[in-house]
Amino acid sequence: MVTTPLPRASVAEIPPYVPGRAPASRPGFTSYKLSSNENPYPPLPGVLHAAQAALEQLNRYPDMGNAQLYAALAEHLDVDADRLALGTGSVGLLFHLVQAFAGPGDEVVHAWRSFEAYPIAIAAAGATSVPVPLREGGEHDLAALADAVTERTRVLIVCTPNNPTGTAVTQTALTALLERVPPQVLVLVDEAYVEFVRMDDAVDGLALQAAYPNVVSLRTFSKAYGLANLRIGYAITTPEIATPLRAVATPFGVSSVAQAAAVASLSSVQALMGRVDALVRERERVLAGVRAAGWQVPDAQGNFCWFPFPGDPEATMRFVTAAEQLGVSVRPFAGEGVRASIGEHVGNDRVIELAQRLARPGE
Structure with missing residues (x-):
């Protein structure tokens, strides 16, 4: 019993x-x-001052609409604000995306070894993880990822550069993958380390998202911007995907301190x-x-x-x-x-x- x-x-x-x-x-x-x-x-310069000013309002809830940060990001990326979604780091957005688009009986395809939060987010949503081994040199096997997609696949994840092996895929190779993936499968391109990439034909998540409406690009303020402690990241996608992504987000999840620090960081590029x-x-x-x-x-x-x-x-x-x-x-x-x-x-x-x-x- x-x-x-x-x-x-x-x-x-x-x-x-x-x-x-x-x-x-x-x-x-x-x-x-x-x-x-x-x-x-x-x-970065000005970030501590902005964060300390936000600390004076700790008795108040943060702006749940993240209006100032959405406006700053939209200008920085040259995209409409309704294509953006914020979360507690890119890992928070990962959980929200899987929760919104996959559940029991659904499959999520991803490379392995890759970011260890992927199987955690998938299991938390009740979906099934479909890991695809990396190539011997630590690179994604994009052809094998495409082969792993079935009628049960709801999400496919590409981590570039891949954590922990550090390898990155090219725009040409990723475009070829997207041509093979059905449009109803959400393709999550995890670009947490995008600012560090120095290679020919590097992935451009914004260009991919503009060409393929099923693509979501995840980025973060934790790595290059040095705001890991404040937990803030963002997704770039279509309004049709951003809307449910915002809907499942934890209310008031991104603090005022994080919002202020991110806005200040964007002014110190x-x-x-x-x-x-x-x-x-x-x-x-x-x-x-x-x-x-x-x-x-x-x-x-x-x-x-x-x-x-x-x-x-x-x-x-x-x-x-x-x-x-x-x-x-x-x-x-x-x-x-x-x-x-x-x-x-x-x-x-x-x-x-x-x-x-x-x-x-x-x-």
Whole structure:
């Protein structure tokens, strides 16, 4: 006999989200957290002032309509405001999208390994996850993703650059995928790291969305803008998709502090890109150092790099332990690989030193 309330069966199947750990504190030694893809820079000019001013109204609910931020984003992106939807980070919008467009009996197709919140959001909605393995080099297998679409598919997710492997798809390849996907399937293009991409034929989510009405582009203020603590992201899509996306959003979910900080950040784009360019230079320096040490690592287009350890959980954890001994925390995916964020210069130096100290896989 059941004596307590029971959640839906799918809730018990939700895998736990594992956050990046902070490094262990060591007296007289500076450690670096490179496990969460955080921006190492402080808020952009004017952002703290705007956030502090918003703090004076903590006794009031935020503007549920997000009017000022919608207007600023619409101007920044040169799109109509009714094509936008805000949420508590792009991950909040991910949950809202899956909830709005998929449910029990429906399928959501996505690459794997990819962002670990995908199977969580899918299970929370009661839908079925259809993971499609990455290629050997950590890239999306777009043809296999298209092949996985069935009459039960409601959502298809493409993460570019892919978290945690760092690889990105091209506009040409993604367009070819969209040509194969039925128009009733929502295609979610997760562009959380779009500002860091430096490659030919890079994905342009805005152009794709204009050409394919079933596309939603997800972006965030957490990474390049450095507002991870405030939890704010946005979707760019059609009004027909943005409307239900707003409908399922948590009322007053985006705080006044987050809204004010985001608006202020959008007015400091030149300073933003200076910081992003500096992080990209650091990324390329780390990749060059790691490869010079003999490691074969994938191209990196986000603010992190990937050390593959396919089928070898022991090697994964040896890498993590060695990183901790150097005062660096990284993000392990046991038996798959380790992700190291691009952070402060000294922390990045230690990642290069780590690569020089450790044997490469297969040795």
